[in-house]
Amino acid sequence: MSNLKIPALAGLLGDFGSKNFNWNKIRQVANPEIIVAFTLFTILMFIAIFGQFIQTHDPMQGDLLKRFTPPGSEGYLLGSDHLGRDLWSRMVDGLQWSMACAMTANLLNLFIGSTLGLLAAEKPGMLRIVINQLVYTLQSFPGLVILICVVVVVGQGFMTLVMTLGLLSWVVYMRVVYAEASSLFQREYVQAARLAGVSRWSIMFGHVLPGVRASLFVIFAFHFAGLLIAESALSFLGLGAPLGVPTWGNMLAESRQYMIRAPWMLIVPAGAIVTAVVTMNLVGDGIASLSRKKGRSIDV
Amino acid sequence: MSSSSEVNSNKIDKRLNNASLIGPFIPFIQQFTRLLVLLFMVTTLLFFMLRLAGDPALVLAGNDASPEQLAAIRAQYGLDKPLVIQYFNYMMNLVQGDFGKSLASGEPAMGKVLTMLPATLLIAGLAMLISIIIAIPLGAWLGFKPERPDRRAVSGIIFIFQGVPGFVTALIFIQVFAVNLRLLPSLGMEWGTIEYINFFADFSIPIPIPSKTWILPSCSLAWFLMPSLTRVVAANTSEAMREDYIRTARAGGASGKSVLWRHALPNALLGAAALIGTQFAFLMGGAVITETIFAWPGIGWLLIESTQTLDFPVVQALAFCIAILVFIVNAITELSFQFLDPRLRSKGN
């Protein structure tokens, strides 16, 4: 009824770099939660990129005389661990590791999941059956169990972690793309394009892929959070990062023996994980609410 | 005007069409075929992956075994034959229900898994129960009037809870309840005293007595499901509140309470039931971590243990067992769907 013409960030992101990109439009639609989300996200990205310059100590080098220093004393911002290493610097290293790992795996997931989703959605046939069986397999089997097996087999390390996460956890993308693309392929404008003789690739890239783009942004953020959790869980179990590499999962595993003596060894990495995950969830929620607004402005 | 109702009716028709696919018979056979393909894929994949990972003969004989001992063990277990033949033999045994013997202890692999299974089912069941008991009323309360300040505050807290990974929760629980407050034990499992109920002379069922050791593991595991379930119930409820039949109910003079509990919630729970089904596989993944942290002797703990020692018959049996478990839970969810949604119920008849 009301004629709100609110462009969505999801749509605007597509214009990034072009002359249509408009900060004013973004300011119009942003609510406080979205501003908080993107501020936190910017801070995280800043730390991840410029980590080396804000570390106060060498994250690997410990001072055994200064073991278990509580946070805020003797130059240790967040305290020190059982080997006298600086927790702040280790946390920054952990952030870099987690972000790099989740980002790479996520891009891989995005590519595999949306390709398979599109292919399966286009028309019924053998390809759809095979892809659905693959999804069913990955879905009805705890992802973590497969990951554990793979990591045990191939060994620990950054590449192993990224590849296993990247190749095995794309189901969420596939399911969403499949569901949305299936409905888009039934839309009348796609049918009209088909009747006019437009080729299947033009339809896919011209109508269907742009139609699922907003959802892809949303999943990317939420899935990023999921991958952060998976990565730290694997490290925690001793299956992700090699021992000694300062990652949040490893830090949590180390903290277990010193729970009474140095609770901050638990609190620092736990807080870091929660902050990162909540930030990504907030970003996902923000993008989702923006694209909902856009959807509504189209509907009226 | 008329178009909007057309769209609505299309939506419903689509749901019914999907529903006819999960009617009682067709889907069961389809799903069963899918399960068989799934089991085949998983066992095959695991067989070759685990063989690539290490030599079972080495595991059996130990690292300091002589080449002669190794050869003897290889011959005894048929490990000297080509990999394809080994695979064939393995699959033949599998079809007959023989999963082989544990390389670590020599017990039948499946038997070992099945003795560990009840402990996992116990915390998984408790975790689900806790999640449902908390999530449904809380989600209904949140979704009824989501714009109120108190609801927004609680939603915010749930949102942050959702961002706390289950294993971090487990560690925090241990820190708070076991280390700081010394209220609850953090490790191990007790069945309590086991009582038997005799039905017939030689048939009895063990009834475990609840023990304090159950609390932390099941609460931690519940954390994997509870926040997302709450959010889904809340979202579904607030969506149902916008439906036309709610307007009809209000125009008929229904009170707020009756609108929520009688009209909105039953519709909202249909979506939540689907989530419980799909999240069970995720919950089993959570069980692996939770059991490791609490040294809870279930199949998750066994999985870590046996993958690290390359006890591959046990890993295989575990994979098999988990896949079937997930299948059963999904089947139950679908049945409950049919029970909850009359549109599906009448399709089935």
Added chain:
Amino acid sequence: MINITSESVVEVDNLSLEFLSSAGNLMALKGVSLNIKKGEIVGIVGESGSGKSVTAMNLLQLLPKTKINIPTGSISVLKRNVAEMTEEQLQVLRGAEIAMIFQEPMTALNPVLRVKDQINDILLRHKKISQNEAEEVSIGLLRDMKISDPQRVYESFPHELSGGMRQRVMIAMAFSCSPKLIVADEPTTALDVTVQAQILSLLKERAKKTETSVLLITHDLAVVAQLCDRVYVMYKGEFVEEGETRQVIGSASHPYTKALLNSLPEGKKPKSRLATIEDSLSNNSEELKINNKIISSTNKHKTILEIINGSIEYPKDYNVFGSPISFHKAVDQVTLTLEEGKTFALVGESGCGKTSLANSIVGLNQLSSGEIRYKGRNIKEQTPEVRREIQIVFQDPQSSLDPRWPVWKIMTEPLTVKQNPTSKELRIKASELCEMVGLESQFIDRLPHEFSGGQRQRIAIGRALSVRPKLLVLDEPTSALDVSVQAQILNLLLDLQDEFNLSYFFISHDVAVVKHISDMVAVMYQSKVVEMGEAIEVLTAPKHEYTKTLMSSVPTLDTE
């Protein structure tokens, strides 16, 4: 006519209402005054967005109080000021004294509750009776609604009932506590015309019998003419005219009401131009031009399309292995011929198979037996270029345009198939197409949602025209539009046919529109064509039983 006592049931005085939103407030009602007396049936007629539903919802205070603001006016229902009542007081009133009937019979009943629960709920809430008594009353009510098998309906879930049956249940619910006032918001808009006739007569009969006042909200003047004693005409949040139905329809005084009446195809000369709201509001003297231009189509009598014994089947039940075992015949042995430059209309109610048939002409689905011949050859043997001469325009201009594409890209998409034109060429072409369909060409960079429904339908027609088609399949092209917009689109279609010698395959459920636009007509009922012939002949002197029922069900502007 029943004698109407002077007792007022509803008195709305100078009511204004605005919707609050962060993007700016929207004035929905501007000083509306409404009066309904006991036993009176009053209509509010207006187009979408005119504020008629808001008026209705506000009588029961069903709008979210935090999102509206009422600067002026008072509402008194049954001598009580509802605006100042608490939610608890309102709950006693709703259902018992004032009841409401909604448009969507599909979604307005709770899908998980049986009919009995939904009716009994209301009875038990407002009356002090036992469960058993409630059951008796409910079944009696259903029987009063002329439901032949009330016991079965009573035990059913909503999805097990047809649309008309659901609406009967809704009416039964509304009458259950013998309210003083029933507000019916587009009660028959989603129903087929034969069902609509039954529901309307039922509503009228019950209301007159029980001396219940009815406020009927509708966009359809003919429905008002059939049902209402008095009518209010609403336009942009105001009542522009009010009075006895006969008087308003017979001799409208306000230009908007006149325009609304003029834009109806009913009673106008076939193929004549219809007056649009803009014509009438801007300049009344244009009427001369409007009514006299008669479009003559060339009479070549050349066959362009034939369907011979066409049948379409869909799988209905599946066996255990997922292969179909029984089929539902959507189209059964249909044979018809379409001549070049003519309009062939297919009339029928929802589910009769007309859309399936249309889709098979353009190739969106396949005939299971029989054949379609285009220009004398089986359409499957024609080259893709020839097949592109057949284009389709869908019902809903909302979903038939890609919401992310600018208009020029949408309109010229079919042209990108063969050559690789530059976007400059395409934009020029798009401007031409815009002119052809009566859009201003400076808007070609806009997105579809920036246009109104009628403009969007013009864009869809422009896209179909871009490949210079010979045959257009029009699938209910005007049924999602307001009547005045419908008139514009019908005018446009007639103009285009004249200009390009187009043939139309026109699908509709609206007899008046079909009568206006078509040369030949086929009436479809339960998958079969039951009657076919010259439009005037079939629609004025129907021979088949079903066509007769259909024609007598169509509400007309004649007030008995």
